């Protein structure tokens with residue numbers, strides 16, 4: 534039985550080791566090659582260690598790339614995508630406090646109406662403070678005295 538996670542960890546560890554070796558080796562080659570290159574600039578002759586620069590730079594690049602790959606987390610946790618209105622977010626319609634609900638058909642009627650506009654039933658207005666029925670055109674509750 535092969536453990537996939539172990540396998541991947543081994544691969545990543547290998548990548549890190551090779552990446553470090555390549556990076557350091559490439560860096561050393563680049564430095565040696567650069568020093569050799571610049572020190573022989575005035576002499577007019579091609580530096581002996583110029584090839585180090587030529588292989589050092591790609592080695593460094595590959596090593597850094599491998600290191601980046603080795604240290605990169607493959608198990609990226611799923612980001613909780615915020616709901617940008619894509620999901621159904623039906624806004625709850627807040628019933629207008631002044632609107633009158635018809636006791637017969639249950640539909641809303643504008644405040645001040647005595648009869649339901651939908652079924653013609655007599656509308657009952659209830660005091661928002663004490664919950665008792667009040668006249669549809671009342672300004673104050675006849676039961677608790679609070680303003681409606």
Ligand SMILES: [Zn+2]
Pocket residue numbers: 635636637638639640649650651652653654
């Ligand atoms: Zn009604």
Ligand SMILES: [Zn+2]
Pocket residue numbers: 660661662663664665674675676677678679
């Ligand atoms: Zn009241």
